[in-house]
Amino acid sequence: xxxxxxxxxxxxxxxxxxxxxxxxxxxxxxxxxxxxxxxxxxxxxxxxxxxxxxxxxxxxxxxxxxxxxxxxxxxxxxxxxxxxxxxxxxxxxxxxxxxxxxxxxxxxxxxxxxxxxxxxxxxxxxxxxxxxxxxxxxxxxxxxxxxxxxxxxxxxxxxxxxxxxxxxxxxxxxxxxxxxxxxxxxxxxxxxxxxxxxxxxxxxxxxxxxxxxxxxxxxxxxxxxxxxxxxxxxxxxxxxxxxx
Amino acid sequence: xxxxxxxxxxxxxxxxxxxxxxxxxxxxxxxxxxxxxxxxxxxxxxxxxxxxxxxxxxxxxxxxxxxxxxxxxxxxxxxxxxxxxxxxxxxxxxxxxxxxxxxxxxxxxxxxxxxxxxxxxxxxxxxxxxxxxxxxxxxxxxxxxxxxxxxxxxxxxxxxxxxxxxxxxxxxxxxxxxxxxxxxxxxxxxxxxxxxxxxxxxxxxxxxxxxxxxxxxxxxxxxxxxxxxxxxxxxxxxxxxxxxxxxxxxxxxxxxxxxxxxxxxxxxxxxxxxxxxxxxxxxxxxxxxxxxxxxxxxxxxxxxxxxxxxx
Numbered sequence: 001x002x003x004x005x006x007x008x009x010x011x012x013x014x015x016x017x018x019x020x021x022x023x024x025x026x027x028x029x030x031x032x033x034x035x036x037x038x039x040x041x042x043x044x045x046x047x048x049x050x051x052x053x054x055x056x057x058x059x060x061x062x063x064x065x066x067x068x069x070x071x072x073x074x075x076x077x078x079x080x081x082x083x084x085x086x087x088x089x090x091x092x093x094x095x096x097x098x099x100x101x102x103x104x105x106x107x108x109x110x111x112x113x114x115x116x117x118x119x120x121x122x123x124x125x126x127x128x129x130x131x132x133x134x135x136x137x138x139x140x141x142x143x144x145x146x147x148x149x150x151x152x153x154x155x156x157x158x159x160x161x162x163x164x165x166x167x168x169x170x171x172x173x174x175x176x177x178x179x180x181x182x183x184x185x186x187x188x189x190x191x192x193x194x195x196x197x198x199x200x201x202x203x204x205x206x207x208x209x210x211x212x213x214x215x216x217x218x219x220x221x222x223x224x225x226x227x228x229x230x231x232x233x234x235x236x237x238x239x240x241x242x243x244x
Numbered sequence: 245x246x247x248x249x250x251x252x253x254x255x256x257x258x259x260x261x262x263x264x265x266x267x268x269x270x271x272x273x274x275x276x277x278x279x280x281x282x283x284x285x286x287x288x289x290x291x292x293x294x295x296x297x298x299x300x301x302x303x304x305x306x307x308x309x310x311x312x313x314x315x316x317x318x319x320x321x322x323x324x325x326x327x328x329x330x331x332x333x334x335x336x337x338x339x340x341x342x343x344x345x346x347x348x349x350x351x352x353x354x355x356x357x358x359x360x361x362x363x364x365x366x367x368x369x370x371x372x373x374x375x376x377x378x379x380x381x382x383x384x385x386x387x388x389x390x391x392x393x394x395x396x397x398x399x400x401x402x403x404x405x406x407x408x409x410x411x412x413x414x415x416x417x418x419x420x421x422x423x424x425x426x427x428x429x430x431x432x433x434x435x436x437x438x439x440x441x442x443x444x445x446x447x448x449x450x451x452x453x454x455x456x457x458x459x460x461x462x463x464x465x466x467x468x469x470x471x472x473x474x475x476x477x478x479x480x481x482x483x484x485x486x487x488x489x490x491x492x493x494x495x496x497x498x499x500x501x502x503x504x505x506x507x508x509x510x511x512x513x514x515x516x517x518x519x520x521x522x523x524x525x526x527x528x529x530x531x532x533x534x535x536x537x538x539x540x541x542x543x544x545x546x547x548x549x550x551x552x553x554x555x
Binding site: 002003004018025028051052053054055056057060061062063064065066067068069074075077079088090091092093094095096097113114115116117118119121122123124125126127130131132133135136137138193194195196197198199200201207209210 | 245305306307308309311312314315316317318320321322323324325328376379380381382383449450452454455456457458459460461462463464465466467468469470471472473474475476479480547548549552553
């Protein structure tokens with residue numbers, strides 16, 4: 001049923017640290033590698049070696065330039081399903097293919113019920129859902145539901161593939177419904193934020209903004225550029241001779 | 245938003261079809277329009293034909309059309325599911341009305357009830373179509389108080405102009421229906437212009453800042469996650485140049501409203517059967533204009549996901 005559960009026992013989700021993400025795309029490839037054989041498999045690629053590459057990915061890393069009065073900086077920004085508390089992608093689904101689990105809050109798609117009407121992707125403001133033109137159904141992040149409860153994996157590996165792959169520990173996984181969990185405390189400590197809070201989707205995933213610019217860093221002014229205008233005198237003559 | 249022709253045609257055709265069905269149901273059921281076999285056969289056939297063609301066209305948008313029957317199940321939460329249920333239920337009174345009014349030539353009693361129920365079903369179905377778009381928060385141009393009335397007004401506009409064309413063609417032209425079609429066309433024109441004015445002045449609270457959680461200053465897209473256009477950009481990153489948008493708005497207004505107004509006004513002055521010519525032309529030109537209007541409805545709508553791509 002596409003009506004939302006009134007309450008979920010857990011609110012499993014991700015906390016993404018925009019301060020430490022280096023934009024290496026390891027989470028992107030790890031996600032693709034796991035999920036193309038996982039719960040929502042396959043993650044079809046169309047024309048993968050041609051000029052018009054297209055395909056289904058659950059996780060995309062953008063790069064932005066954030067400029068404030070304190071200066072500018074590059075921010076790498078991973079974007080994936082936020083497993084919202086009030087996901088309109090679920091309620092608009094006409095077939096019951098999309099659902100939010102009452103046990104852990106994960107938003108999933110039953111690929112056998114999806115008719116590929118694409119309305120859920122219109123209803124998601126974050127672009128978390130991607131249509132698989134080859135299979136004709138919608139696909140999305142499963143929070144690696146087939147890893148996090150997988151008894152065949154060692155306990156430390158029971159986290160989403162993107163979290164396991166991150167070399168800078170910019171991605172954290174846990175229960176955001178439990179205020180004592182490590183992820184909840186991290187969000188509280190670092191002032192984690194919701195994306196597009198004004199739309200009221202109440203995303204579970206939180207983003208930790210980059211830390212404030214510091215004044216303590218050593219000031220290393222760069223040397224002025226060499227003059228581009230030709231010099232006179234002996235040095236000018238040498239320069240002209242060597243330039244010929 | 246990408247203007248998929250299957251959906252553009254679907255909403256335009258079913259809008260006109262349900263408008264015509266509702267008018268036949270009320271005016272035929274209450275014996276304002278006389279029961280005539282050929283008028284009813286062609287008229288109701290056109291209404292139900294437009295609806296059926298539109299619904300079939302909409303399945304062309306689906307990735308797995310063979311599972312379309314599943315869409316009738318989630319009416320408790322989904323406007324799309326409600327639209328499916330309402331459209332199918334409306335065929336029941338519409339079919340009964342056609343049986344009684346057209347084939348048996350009867351009016352009054354159960355035929356009138358069936359006609360009125362068909363009209364209610366048609367209005368409810370158009371409302372559900374409008375709500376599919378009006379309920380989508382990520383698209384500010386659609387998530388507005390203008391969207392639902394627009395679908396109802398345009399259904400009344402195209403339905404009444406079609407009804408007038410049919411009545412004039414069968415020599416049973418009615419001044420009341422002619423006036424109704426003229427007023428509905430003017431109302432549609434006014435509503436569309438008001439909608440465009442509202443959308444052009446829209447101040448959208450969602451920005452690249454709120455989309456990325458980066459407060460203050462400016463957020464500029466430096467690099468996309470991929471080199472080629474993906475599903476998100478093809479489906480929701482559609483952009484239309486401002487100059488084309490302005491030209492298409494003029495074209496939509498000329499075809500959907502201005503020309504039909506002139507042609508309907510000419511109908512007043514002409515005797516039958518000549519009066520049928522401008523009436524039929526008005527309906528054809530208006531349908532083409534509404535297709536342009538609906539294409540623009542999609543092309544000018546901007547989804548929040550475009551913000552992530554700096555669009």
